[in-house]
Amino acid sequence: MSDDPPNDAAAADKISFRDVKAEIRRRIERRIWGPGELVPGEIELAEEFGCARATVNRAMRELTEEGLLDRKRKAGTRVRITPIRQARFEIPLVRAEIESAGANYRYALLSREVLPAPAWLCARLGLTPGAPALHLVCLHSADGAPYQHEDRWINLAALPQAEAADFSTQGPNEWLVEAVPYSEVEISFLASAAPADVAVVLGMEPGEPTFTAERATWWQGQPITQVRLCFAKGYRMTTRY
Amino acid sequence: MSDDPPNDAAAADKISFRDVKAEIRRRIERRIWGPGELVPGEIELAEEFGCARATVNRAMRELTEEGLLDRKRKAGTRVRITPIRQARFEIPLVRAEIESAGANYRYALLSREVLPAPAWLCARLGLTPGAPALHLVCLHSADGAPYQHEDRWINLAALPQAEAADFSTQGPNEWLVEAVPYSEVEISFLASAAPADVAVVLGMEPGEPTFTAERATWWQGQPITQVRLCFAKGYRMTTRY
């Protein structure tokens, strides 16, 4: 009862945009504001909550980003009829993914060759036919168990220094992150049948389903690399929202 | 030459947080500010750009969210050593996904039964054993071709009105979005071998790889539904970032 400490929820010091956000979210979830319904304007809400309009604005802006609201000038703000469900996945380096699971990471280079880029790769990345490419095949393991098979092509025209790089101890992924960070990426996830060579390495039967990621990367419009990652049996990509 | 229209890029009216964001991003991409490096403080940048600190703040806050920067009070702002690569996927209703591809959507209910929830389901959702559940199997087609097989369980203890709902023309997904919007979701993606019944429906061989999503849903802490979605051959989930 002494003086009130600034820690508990009851202390109504100043309204944060988080408070506003939470309250608005509550009203949507409890259907106080039903789907498709027009919600009060920023000024009105600012008065109700006793805060500045900017505070309400930030709250509603973030809720819009999260797919709960739909805002239009003049028309006002509405609760989305169908909330946009979106999930965010982090795309970690394999090493980080394995180590953060508390397992021991190991990397092995299975093959390396310099070839003219095959036709499908040129089509995929927009390469000039016959451009020199570095083809790498690698295995990433967790606690000694195969975890991910990596089949990578690097455009040597754009990244000639890759030819001199030593990929026997460092994975191409980590090398590339250092050499060409902040690039533009297209990524796909699919289920594929493990080709024989991949299956052998991952300890599966050929044709068994393998969770697969395909990633193509550009840097300032220039094609850099394309990779197919096949995960060992039982892999799942999970998230909450 | 009359008066200057406010349309072209050269018109330097007022600095937007977008401008600041783009410029900072440019400096990071071009390694003017290298990985791990400390970048100037908000006040300094605000002076450089000739704008308010709040403007710089918003720019840097968003770049932090996008995984390019790392901010700590007192320590200042640094370029992330390894940028966090993250991808955002929208989780659309199948119907929307199919129709937005310009195809004709069709829905069919394959089976429906009320059962006590099986043990695995209770474990997954945290249900009391023996709770009544509605089990639905459906098929979603695009232009007459099978697209997605849906195997769903609904917790009737939480959603008794589901038992009376007519799922012969409307998919459970759409019904649930109306009945229980804004719920909490855990979703996984994996590659699985198509079970015989699924394979038949999707026109695949049993055991063939199928891209699979598993989704569990709660509402205010209460388990609502669990679904396994198997996609037809060739499905990919793609995004750019």
Next chain:
DNA sequence: GAGTGGTCTAGACCACCCT
């Protein structure tokens, strides 16, 4: 045309946390 959201500003206070 007018109302709503979108953004910028200038100033202020605070919390956190490195040196």
Next chain:
DNA sequence: GGGTGGTCTAGACCACTCA
């Protein structure tokens, strides 16, 4: 301890778009 980011405020102007 002090510097940095985090946030709120009050006011202002603008752009879009609906009626």
